[in-house]
Amino acid sequence: MAIHNAKLFEEARQARAAAEEADAAKSSFLSTVSHELRTPLTSVLGFAKIIRRRLEERLFPLIAEDDRKVQQAKDQVIENLGVVVSEGERLTKLIDDVLDLAKIEAGKFTWNMASVSVSDVIERAVAATASLFEAKKLNLIRSIEPDLPAITGDQDRLIQVVESNGSELVSRAVLSKPDIIILNSLLSSDEAVRALRFEKGMENVLLLIYQ
Amino acid sequence: MKTMKILIVDDEPHLRTLIQQTLEELEEEGVDLFTASNGEEALEAIRHEQPNLVFLDVMMPKKNGFDVCNAVKNELGLGHIHIILLTAKGQEFDRKRGQEVGADLYMTKPFAPDALIAKARSVLGLSTPGM
Numbered sequence: 001m002a003i004h005n006a007k008l009f010e011e012a013r014q015a016r017a018a019a020e021e022a023d024a025a026k027s028s029f030l031s032t033v034s035h036e037l038r039t040p041l042t043s044v045l046g047f048a049k050i051i052r053r054r055l056e057e058r059l060f061p062l063i064a065e066d067d068r069k070v071q072q073a074k075d076q077v078i079e080n081l082g083v084v085v086s087e088g089e090r091l092t093k094l095i096d097d098v099l100d101l102a103k104i105e106a107g108k109f110t111w112n113m114a115s116v117s118v119s120d121v122i123e124r125a126v127a128a129t130a131s132l133f134e135a136k137k138l139n140l141i142r143s144i145e146p147d148l149p150a151i152t153g154d155q156d157r158l159i160q161v162v163e164s165n166g167s168e169l170v171s172r173a174v175l176s177k178p179d180i181i182i183l184n185s186l187l188s189s190d191e192a193v194r195a196l197r198f199e200k201g202m203e204n205v206l207l208l209i210y211q
Numbered sequence: 212m213k214t215m216k217i218l219i220v221d222d223e224p225h226l227r228t229l230i231q232q233t234l235e236e237l238e239e240e241g242v243d244l245f246t247a248s249n250g251e252e253a254l255e256a257i258r259h260e261q262p263n264l265v266f267l268d269v270m271m272p273k274k275n276g277f278d279v280c281n282a283v284k285n286e287l288g289l290g291h292i293h294i295i296l297l298t299a300k301g302q303e304f305d306r307k308r309g310q311e312v313g314a315d316l317y318m319t320k321p322f323a324p325d326a327l328i329a330k331a332r333s334v335l336g337l338s339t340p341g342m
Contacts, residue, residue: 035270038299039223042321046229049324092321 030102037095045088052081111154118148121158215335216262219246220253220279221297222271226320230266230297233324240337250274257283262292264334266327267314269298269305277312284313293334297322 055077063070217237219230227246234244245260247253251273257265265283269276276296283289296309299320309317316330332339 035299038320039226042299043223043225043229045321046226046233046324050229050232053324088321 027102030099034095034099038092041088041092041095045085045092048081048084048088052078052085055081112156113152113154115150116153116155116158117150121155124159214241214243216243216245216260216264217331217335218253218256218260218262218265219244220248220250220265220271220276221246221268222248223268224248226268230327233327234331236328237331237335237337242331242335242337250276250279253279254282257289257292258287261289264293264295264331266295266297269296269309277308280309280314281312295330295334 060074063074065071217234219227219234221227221230227248231244231246234242238244245256245262247256250271253265253267254274256262257279267276267279276298280294280296283292283294290313293315294313295316295318296314297318297320298305298309306317315334318326318330329339331337
């Protein structure tokens with residue numbers, strides 16, 4: 001009997017060791033993948049920004065202003081470089097998100113819980129999505145209830161939630177082309193309300209970030 | 212006036228060029244830029260040139276950035292050399308390791324060129340143009 005127990009114990013120990021090893025291998029794999037992806041991305045983003053700067057500071061001033069076609073080409077070049085930069089930044093964010101997800105799965109994610117002002121979260125999320133509005137020439141009116149109570153949460157993650165919901169809202173709204181988008185509706189949407197009342201239910205927030 | 216020096220260390224040639232081009236404007240203000248492509252070369256260059264500032268990649272063949280930083284800060288008595296670790300990993304573990312080996316700052320790739328110049332200027336005590 002004792003021998004049987006000892007054997008079972010040994011098997012359990014080995015299984016656990018194997019699982020831990022697999023987990024460590026996964027973490028190390030992800031960190032390597034992240035590194036491998038970020039290195040070329042650094043070149044793409046960095047050189048795109050340098051090219052933009054050199055064009056604007058040194059080359060464009062030499063261009064004849066009265067040639068309409070040249071002016072058009074110049075505008076296009078800058079706009080296209082802008083796309084390279086913003087898409088590169090989006091890709092960077094996606095890589096970060098994948099790493100976060102891996103950390104959450106491995107139970108290694110740390111939350112910076114603190115008292116958070118809801119209006120700060122909204123303001124920062126609005127600032128982060130402002131370019132979407134500008135690009136589509138849409139007016140943004142935000143009305144935030146005064147005296148909203150502070151909540152306990154991880155400010156950066158909350159901004160991430162509101163931002164991604166906000167972007168979704170914006171892109172949906174951009175499709176239907178209204179004159180005005182009221183971002184305040186974020187707060188009344190079920191999802192965002194759940195996200196903001198997340199003192200207990202962290203899982204809800206995770207779902208929202210990655211859905 | 213004594214010339215100021217910045218050493219750029221990265222095993223990826225494109226990234227060395229990128230950082231060099233980013234910091235190019237400082238050359239007009241009397242800053243020398245030079246590069247190394249692995250940890251051993253970096254240590255050699257740091258010993259000989261004694262740069263004011265080093266942008267140091269972390270994952271490199273022949274001595275990684277942590278080891279180079281540790282040697283400079285804790286073994287060679289060159290603690291006054293400002294070291295900025297540049298890493299593509301961006302994980303909490305690396306941040307801690309960076310602190311342990313005495314790095315002055317830790318920046319994550321992809322970095323913003325403006326942030327790199329601003330940092331170099333503040334370390335070298337150069338004023339920012341237009342400000």
